[in-house]
Amino acid sequence: MQSQSRWYDADIERVLITEEEIRAKTDELAKQVADDFAGIDQVVLVGVLKGAAMFMADFARALGRVGPAVELEFMAASSYGQGTTSSGVVRVLKDLDRDIAGKHVLVVEDIVDSGLTLSWLLKYLASRSAASVTVVTLFRKPAAMRSAPPLKYIGFDLPPEFVVGYGLDFGERYRELPYVAVLKPEVYARG
């Protein structure tokens, strides 16, 4: 059966990571976390909106199949706005709803690039007296190896290109793509 064309097909230059690869990696990361957290009853997953929404939903279910119970919390901290480079200023758009003091926290990120968002977030969470704070990110850009805080769980290393899909946007569009892709140059130029 021919698959239906979608509105975004014409905008895609190339797919970097397929839906199947994301699914398999999510299960693998969940198994690693479950092994490392054996003996711990409950973990608070802190998803970083909006980008991590897709990964958070899939990762929480994957962890639920093999690991400890989870509580879901979300924070929103934006440093990119509408563009493709970090503004350098992190703004809190949404705070935690509950106290994390004494809890084991796993920050769930979609992507770490400059590491600015994460560095800020880790300092912020440290000030809330969690028992432990660990990070899982599905994607890592090369810049993160120079400047980001230590990352325990990493899904895929990406090239230094601006990517979209699976939660990642360009001007708030393309988050719903099931894969991660690079857009055609003319699409980025249109803004």
Ligand SMILES: O=P(O)(O)OC[C@H]1O[C@H](OP(=O)(O)OP(=O)(O)O)[C@H](O)[C@@H]1O
């Ligand atoms: O390592 P960095 O250079 O700080 O980049 C990583 C952050 O950038 C994106 O968020 P963004 O600020 O674009 O907000 P969004 O998730 O709402 O799109 C992404 O979701 C990460 O949180």
Ligand SMILES: Nc1nc2[nH]cnc2c(=O)[nH]1
């Ligand atoms: N959408 C998107 N957001 C990012 N934040 C940091 N790097 C990226 C990227 O490549 N794409």
